[in-house]
Amino acid sequence: MISMRFPPWAIGAMILGLAGFAVMVAANVRQNRGVKRSLFAYPYSLWMVVFTIIPLLLIAYYAFTDRSGQFTLENFRTFWDSNHEMNKQLAELGFDPAALGGARGTVNVDTLVYSLWMAFLCTVICLFLGYPAALFMADRQFRLGATLVILFIIPMWMNFLLRTIAWMSLLEDNGLINSILTALGLPRMQLMYNSQAVLLGMVYNYLPFMVFPVYNALSKQDYRLSEAAMDLGASPILTFWRVTMPLSLPGVISGITMVFMPSVTTFFIPRVLGGGNTEMFGDLIERTFLSADNWNVGSALSLIMMVLILMSLTLLRKVDPEGEGGSTI
Amino acid sequence: MAERPQLIKLEDVSKQYDGAEVLSDINLYIRKNEFVTLLGPSGCGKTTTLRIIGGFEHPTTGRVLFDGQDITGLPPYKRRVNTVFQKYALFPHLNVFENIAFGLKVAKRPKDEIKARVEKLLTLVNLKEYGRRSVESLSGGQQQRIAIARALVNEPEVLLLDEPLGALDLKLRQEMQLELKRMQQRLGITFIYVTHDQEEALTMSDIIVVMREGYIQQIGTPKDVYDEPKSAFVANFVGESNIIRGTMLKDFLVSFCGAEFQCVDKGFGRNVPVDVLIRPEDLQVVEEGQGMLKGTVRSVLFKGVHYEMIIDTGEFSFKVHATTMQPEGAGVGLSVIPFNIHIMRPMPVELVEEEEAGE
Numbered sequence: 001m002i003s004m005r006f007p008p009w010a011i012g013a014m015i016l017g018l019a020g021f022a023v024m025v026a027a028n029v030r031q032n033r034g035v036k037r038s039l040f041a042y043p044y045s046l047w048m049v050v051f052t053i054i055p056l057l058l059i060a061y062y063a064f065t066d067r068s069g070q071f072t073l074e075n076f077r078t079f080w081d082s083n084h085e086m087n088k089q090l091a092e093l094g095f096d097p098a099a100l101g102g103a104r105g106t107v108n109v110d111t112l113v114y115s116l117w118m119a120f121l122c123t124v125i126c127l128f129l130g131y132p133a134a135l136f137m138a139d140r141q142f143r144l145g146a147t148l149v150i151l152f153i154i155p156m157w158m159n160f161l162l163r164t165i166a167w168m169s170l171l172e173d174n175g176l177i178n179s180i181l182t183a184l185g186l187p188r189m190q191l192m193y194n195s196q197a198v199l200l201g202m203v204y205n206y207l208p209f210m211v212f213p214v215y216n217a218l219s220k221q222d223y224r225l226s227e228a229a230m231d232l233g234a235s236p237i238l239t240f241w242r243v244t245m246p247l248s249l250p251g252v253i254s255g256i257t258m259v260f261m262p263s264v265t266t267f268f269i270p271r272v273l274g275g276g277n278t279e280m281f282g283d284l285i286e287r288t289f290l291s292a293d294n295w296n297v298g299s300a301l302s303l304i305m306m307v308l309i310l311m312s313l314t315l316l317r318k319v320d321p322e323g324e325g326g327s328t329i
Numbered sequence: 330m331a332e333r334p335q336l337i338k339l340e341d342v343s344k345q346y347d348g349a350e351v352l353s354d355i356n357l358y359i360r361k362n363e364f365v366t367l368l369g370p371s372g373c374g375k376t377t378t379l380r381i382i383g384g385f386e387h388p389t390t391g392r393v394l395f396d397g398q399d400i401t402g403l404p405p406y407k408r409r410v411n412t413v414f415q416k417y418a419l420f421p422h423l424n425v426f427e428n429i430a431f432g433l434k435v436a437k438r439p440k441d442e443i444k445a446r447v448e449k450l451l452t453l454v455n456l457k458e459y460g461r462r463s464v465e466s467l468s469g470g471q472q473q474r475i476a477i478a479r480a481l482v483n484e485p486e487v488l489l490l491d492e493p494l495g496a497l498d499l500k501l502r503q504e505m506q507l508e509l510k511r512m513q514q515r516l517g518i519t520f521i522y523v524t525h526d527q528e529e530a531l532t533m534s535d536i537i538v539v540m541r542e543g544y545i546q547q548i549g550t551p552k553d554v555y556d557e558p559k560s561a562f563v564a565n566f567v568g569e570s571n572i573i574r575g576t577m578l579k580d581f582l583v584s585f586c587g588a589e590f591q592c593v594d595k596g597f598g599r600n601v602p603v604d605v606l607i608r609p610e611d612l613q614v615v616e617e618g619q620g621m622l623k624g625t626v627r628s629v630l631f632k633g634v635h636y637e638m639i640i641d642t643g644e645f646s647f648k649v650h651a652t653t654m655q656p657e658g659a660g661v662g663l664s665v666i667p668f669n670i671h672i673m674r675p676m677p678v679e680l681v682e683e684e685e686a687g688e
């Protein structure tokens with residue numbers, strides 16, 4: 001498959017990175033004598049280095065080299081040059097810009113725009129479904145709140161692939177819903193293989209990531225604050241808009257982040273529920289790596305995705321300067 | 330003093346949480362411009378009573394009247410009552426000005442009126458320059474004042490205060506007691522004040538309502554409650570006390586500690602068991618052989634203004650406050666004038682046991 005021979009400069013960079021980390025640790029120990037506390041952080045830091053920093057460096061390495069290990073910017077050209085050989089390969093794999101609502105540029109750009117749009121829709125829907133759910137769950141008077149929390153947690157114990165496939169058996173042409181429709185003498189409906197089905201799958205999978213941060217923010221809120229608002233003459237609705245909601249914003253921003261990020265990089269769901277008609281950027285990266293066996297272009301696409309996510313996070317952090325939302329990642 | 334009209338009235342109010350009764354048989358009226366204090370140990374139902382008046386809890390039975398109208402079912406935002414919450418409950422996302430302005434903003438008052446009234450209140454609570462500060466940057470005492478200003482902005486007829494000074498240190502607390510009392514008199518607002526601090530209650534109140542385990546024990550002026558407590562519980566809770574089991578022989582004559590004493594109480598009947606209350610400052614230490622009782626000094630503590638001595642007569646250990654001391658082990662006599670012997674109906678046995686277990 002891919003050659004694991006790295007040029008000397010890449011190996012040098014990695015050694016430098018590890019050495020830098022070691023120095024950092026040493027300096028840390030010396031600086032704050034609280035050795036005990038920082039000791040606990042080391043396994044975690046080591047974990048970060050092995051499973052985050054090194055993979056990131058590897059991705060960067062692949063993105064800026066060609067198959068023979070030479071430095072190149074060629075991999076990024078797939079992004080704007082539709083004549084790039086990779087784009088032709090992707091088209092053969094069934095990535096059709098037209099299917100995504102008109103060709104704007106290369107298959108990559110169209111897929112990315114489509115993914116961002118889907119992620120945006122998913123986040124908005126999750127917010128509008130999740131916020132009221134969290135509100136009920138956090139309500140002191142509402143005795144079913146705790147039950148609701150559990151109902152949201154239980155499906156999360158199931159594997160994400162299983163959950164998605166389960167939707168298939170509901171939505172299929174011969175699935176549960178259509179069987180019921182037929183039994184009632186109604187015409188069957190095409191429920192799968194379109195972007196609505198994909199959106200449904202995404203919302204279903206990511207909703208808890210909205211509900212829990214918001215629930216957390218709401219249930220931590222001192223109930224006396226909303227009592228104080230009512231005491232001062234605010235109706236329950238005004239109390240919500242002026243006190244409860246503003247104070248839950250850090251949770252909302254956290255929720256938006258936690259839903260948006262995995263949404264943009266969604267893969268597999270489009271293939272199962274969308275039938276491969278409308279695949280997303282995550283699928284595209286996966287196929288570039290595995291089907292087209294091109295780690296270099298795949299890494300370049302991943303880097304672009306990462307930069308985009310970082311940019312949107314920075315933007316969110318501007319909205320929430322206290323940074324409670326951004327700090328969850 | 331002319332009788333002022335009753336502003337708030339609780340009629341046969343009780344409150345249960347999951348079947349446990351935390352308030353029973355609460356009957357209480359509060360007159361206009363009165364400073365009324367709910368006093369009692371922690372957990373006796375003071376906050377619950379206040380929350381029922383504020384509209385945050387609904388009584389299980391009974392009614393709440395405001396100016397003669399039944400407001401039992403009225404939500405808090407429709408009551409002409411404002412609250413200073415136990416831990417202030419200031420809005421952390423609003424600055425000082427916005428916190429105080431909250432009540433006016435939700436009432437959609439014009440901007441310049443809001444500005445004028447908030448500034449007036451900031452002046453009233455001595456925090457004129459603090460409008461733009463975040464509430465979290467203020468000290469406990471300052472937050473306290475903001476909470477009061479915020480509650481006063483709507484010009485309520487009644488202000489409810491739940492242990493508002495509980496979190497402050499002693500000196501600041503005493504300053505704020507005076508300040509609150511002055512403010513109440515100047516603004517002419519009815520204050521319903523909750524505290525478990527008897528000294529605070531005695532200093533500030535027109536009327537004290539002593540509560541215990543969900544029941545009202547006594548309602549009266551600070552002087553009534555201190556001088557004529559209706560039960561040993563009230564006597565113990567308000568001020569320090571010696572409570573001795575005794576027998577009322579007949580009107581104006583009581584026996585305890587093996588001696589007979591003249592007293593000023595009557596109407597208990599003949600030879601009935603009673604509780605006898607003598608305040609520590611009402612006992613005089615005299616030379617051995619004089620006075621009605623004979624005892625030995627067991628301990629002496631210097632308390633600043635006075636000495637506190639424990640004097641054991643064999644039957645009872647009296648707590649005595651005096652400005653001069655006797656050394657430990659000294660034999661002394663004790664005397665008390667009839668006016669300072671207070672006779673109370675005895676507590677039911679089960680309460681006595683609790684009391685003793687709690688000591």
Ligand SMILES: Nc1ncnc2c1ncn2[C@@H]1O[C@H](COP(=O)(O)OP(=O)(O)O)[C@@H](O)[C@H]1O
Pocket residue numbers: 346351369370371372373374375376377378
């Ligand atoms: N929401 C509630 N649910 C159950 N029990 C409560 C609730 N609120 C108060 N209580 C109980 O009612 C009793 C009186 O409480 P409270 O009015 O807060 O007393 P205080 O203010 O005098 O300390 C306590 O035993 C308390 O545990």
Ligand SMILES: [Mg+2]
Pocket residue numbers: 372375376
């Ligand atoms: Mg309380």
